Amino acid sequence: MGTIVIAGTAVLVLLGFGNHVWWLAAVAVLFLYTQYGRSSTKGGSASSQSSGGSSSGSMPATYQAYRKRRDMQAKWERRYARERPLESRRQQREKSK
Secondary structure (H helix, E strand, C coil): CHHHHHHHHHHHHHHCCCCCHHHHHHHHHHHHHHHHHHHHHHHHHHHHHHCCCCCCCCCCCCHHHHHHHHHHHHHHHHHHHHHCHHHHHHHHHHHHC
């Protein structure tokens, strides 16, 4: 999320050389991100650090949350394989190589 905000801000700054209103928009985006966007990521990173999480991703808060996400992913994969049989066969062949 932070990468998108930074990229969007950079684009707004570049557009601001032609019209200074874009600079105000860039400042507004950064302000809104620092006020509302970062507060949710701080909580997620604090919980993953306290539970010994790695830098590759956040750890699930509970095993039940992990199971729920895993089951949902399996459900979507089964649905994809059912609705797109040719694509799923192609993916299975690529996995076996």
